């Protein structure tokens with residue numbers, strides 16, 4: 001579609017910050033993620049096996065007409081972001097997991113612990129053979 005797509009967009013990509021986080025390995029890590037999700041405007045998602053935290057927050061430079069107020073000096077990350085491979089479609093992401101509320105990570109943690117217990121039980125059984 002190219003950059004003309006931006007003419008028809010509400011600048012979705014200028015309304016958040018997303019950062020990679022370490023994948024959770026322990027119950028404590030999952031508890032920390034639950035804490036993140038207790039905050040308004042915070043989501044956590046997994047894409048291509050990588051975990052991210054996302055803060056919904058509008059860029060200070062976004063103008064009322066949805067154009068960039070510092071276009072010539074906008075950060076590299078904004079320059080590299082390609083219309084057409086972007087957030088325009090809203091929700092068309094190929095997320096493996098999307099956690100928008102604390103209950104979502106609690107459900108995930110319950111499943112995770114269940115799998116972990118089953119794995120341990122299998123390992124114990126094998127050790128006895």
Ligand code: SF4
Nearest residue numbers: 006009011013086088
């Ligand atoms: S890059 Fe995509 S999400 Fe960002 S303003 Fe352009 S069309 Fe919208």
Ligand code: SF4
Nearest residue numbers: 014059061062068078
């Ligand atoms: S600097 Fe410009 S392009 Fe980058 S997020 Fe802000 S408004 Fe959008």
